[in-house]
Amino acid sequence: MKQTFTTARTLATGIELVGWVIFTLTLIGTAIALNSGNTPPGASKLVVLAAGATGTLTGLGLVLAAQLVQAQVATAINTSQILEHVANLKTQTTRATMEPPVTARHHAPLTARPEPYVTKPQAEGRFLRMVKGYELHKYSDGISVGGEGRYPTILAAEKRAAELAAGE
Incomplete structure (x- = not known):
């Protein structure tokens, strides 16, 4: 039974897309909020930067998680293909018995002498x-x-x- 993991790949692709959208929108929103003239000076700019950093890290975290899932799925597919290939190799190979040449002289091992x-x-x-x-x-x-x-x-x-x- 060959598994393709289509559901996992589709969900991971969707999550990655959502992560990139969150990342992009947060960067754009942070830039607009900082450049607009109606934000009060001081701590509010720090709050906007903290919210922007949190949003961009959240987006990148989703992208990271999605890519890890995709890597795991690719590993599973590649492993099954390797196992299938190895199984085919075993059926194709013939089992030749290794026999010593007829002209080879027999030598007793060096440890044959009882101590x-x-x-x-x-x-x-x-x-x-x-x-x-x-x-x-x-x-x-x-x-x-x-x-x-x-x-x-x-x-x-x-x-x-x-x-x-x-x-x-």
């Missing part, structure tokens, strides 16, 4: 972290760097991994 510390945090030889491409493992007598040696602290092991990575 011993997950189940046993104090396990011997548990993996700590990677530093500069070298694995650090925790043992009871220290920390090994890439399976080499034992270092008393993690900082010493990280320093050795940096040295190995630098080629020293």
